[in-house]
Amino acid sequence: MIEVKNLTKRYGDRIAIDTLNFKVKKGEIVGFLGPNGAGKSTTMKIITGQMAPSDGQVWVGGDDVFEKPIEVKKRIGYLPETPPVYMDMYVRDFLTFVAKLKGCESKKIKTSVDLALEKTHLTEVSNRLIQNLSKGFKQRVGIAQALVADPEILILDEPTVGLDPKQVSEIRKLIQALKGHHTVVLSTHILPEVQASCERIIIINQGHIVAEDTLEGLTSRISGSKRVRLRLRKVNGVVDKLNLLNGVTQVNTNGNFMDVDYDGSDQTIESISNLVVSDGAGLLELRPDDVALEDIFIRLTSEGGAR
Amino acid sequence: MKALWTIAWKDFKTLVTSPIFFLTTAICTAIWSFNYLRSVSRFAQMSSLPPQMRQGQELNIHYHLFIDHISLINLIFIFAIPAITMRLISEEKKSGTYGLLLTSPITATSIAGGKFLAGFMVSLVLILVAFVYPLGTRAFTDFSMGPLLASFLGVCLMTGTYVAIGLFASSLSQSQVLSVILGILFNLILWLISQGSQMSDNEILSSVLDYIHVPQQFFSFLKGTINTSSFLFFLSAIGFFVFLTQRVVESSRWR
Ligand SMILES: Nc1ncnc2c1ncn2[C@@H]1O[C@H](COP(=O)(O)OP(=O)(O)OP(=O)(O)O)[C@@H](O)[C@H]1O
Ligand SMILES: [Mg+2]
16 A cells, blocks of 8 residues: 655755665554654655655555655545644534545535544534644544545554543554554554554664564564563562572562563463562562563664664 | 635635734724825815816816725735735644645645635725725715726736735745735835836846836726736736745645
8 A cells, every 4th residue: 555665865964764665555554663753754744745755756555656646645644743733723614624625525524524523532622713622632633634534544643642541542442443444554652552553563763664573573573581570568588589590581670569581481480479479578469561572662773773 | 626715715714804804904994094084075175166276177086086095005905915915824834734735635726826815805805895985985976987996906906916925925934924024025026126127228127127017007907997918917917926836835845
């Protein structure tokens, strides 16, 4: 559905993105993960035809973005970093305006607007001025305008920024519901975002793709190592014994919490819990911790990381 | 074409309900009312004089009352129209909605054309307000409508040119203040550029400058004549600035 080839963008002599290559298949949900300034927004602006690349090409649905901009733009719903809303318009009027701009049939406009309002839980505020809405509601209006024309492809630049936790999970659910019918590319710099909604992750750092894989693929890269988090009544004393245990690679304590990295076998877990219990340390909690994925992310995107 | 109208209608509604439009209308009507009442009383004085004391002049309501008012409309519009058009594009650039337009399946021509139309429709409201004065006079005295209609057309064309210029100024930056300053500046240059024809030695240049003799083109309408060349002159001026705006919009995709 989307194909990006050797995409490069220079601002003056600063290179924002450098020969990016990737493909997004129809119906896929792809997460664009990277730290601030990685080039996520720049890539998205080029795909949506808002900005020309310095080099390289982009095809959307088989058409070159710069040769057939109108055809390509019909297929795309786009949420930029700051929601593109007119402060002095009413929510419903604004969505109707966007639906018309995107070329919705006049008969379908009202139902499309209602549907978008419903999906983003905006129905109650549909007759309010946008400037009077809170930041999170403005963001939702931004998401609604991307959805309103029911586009094949959704490009969402940090869709859950500024939303409260309940809304974040609603939007994630909404994005997952789009799976299959729509192709979605979303960007974020926080990992849980992609873990929650994406099938495939493209990690980008300083304008380069540093990893591109499914969630499982990335997780399995951590060479078998896993982590459990323990909460104990008293930590002292157990640490040294744990360190000596077979299969345990590293122990970190933090207050009453203890992170134990181990080889991933059930047997090791068993001996860890046995030891803690028999030592009388008072085991209050033991749970697997997937912070390890965060670790790869940080490793990949830290300065001088894998290129 | 549909998109052009969508943009025009949205911007028209926003502009016509904006504080800046109310303010502009209020200031304009205050100035016009003051001046018109003064002119009317002067005209009444003049017409009450016996014919031999009018220095041989035939008293004509169009020449002695309306032209004065219409010139004032024009003078004020040089400043008022840029204030109305200043936000057309610069505001979109500032608030981030410009990207929405650029990523919608519409052409740069629809964007520039729609915004011009919006600005022109709002200005038309102001023009209609301005022509209430001479039309209201018809309740008291009868006069031929021809010259007034020609003047109306002239004012519309002249204002259309200001709108196109203001739109172009607005496309150049994110700042509304800069837009309004540039708009006024361009309007003044347009009025004064013909002065250059006397100063220039180059024959081609001076004949070109003679053609863009805006005062002459405009006053030919006020005198009640509609000549095709002046009509085309204003249409091409409008087309030229809308085209420049279209180029600016188009170019932002290539940067
Ligand atoms: N208009 C611009 N002029 C000059 N440099 C720019 C411009 N826009 C972006 N950049 C630079 O390009 C690089 C990539 O920026 P981009 O906005 O794409 O990052 P991002 O991945 O979206 O970051 P964030 O997570 O902060 O949104 C940055 O180094 C930024 O400074
Ligand atoms: Mg960004």
